[in-house]
Amino acid sequence: MSARYCGERCSARAACCSAPAVSIGAAFGVYGQLLISHALATVTGFPIVFSAGALVAISSFAFVSVVSLAIVGLLGYRAAGVPPNV
Secondary structure (H helix, E strand, O other): OOOOOOOOOOHHHHHHHHHHHHHHHHHHHHHHHHHHHHHHHHHHOOOOOOOOOHHHHHHHHHHHHHHHHHHHHHHHHHHHOOOOOO
8 A cells, every 4th residue: 555645544654744734833833922922012012021932832843743753653563563454
């Protein structure tokens, strides 16, 4: 069985296809944090520190990536050891 796209049943491709979604989500999360901080400062006039929290975003991205790859790798390894049963 060849894997052509993420919709097929292949755990190795699923891990590769989930990485861009996680990185796009992290980028939009940081952008959203900055956007809402500026909006809150504009509406309330309260002094807010405009910090993207890059270290927190990078560490969260790394943690989620490692955990998701470990889960997919473990399940793929277990599935490969099972004989086909049709």
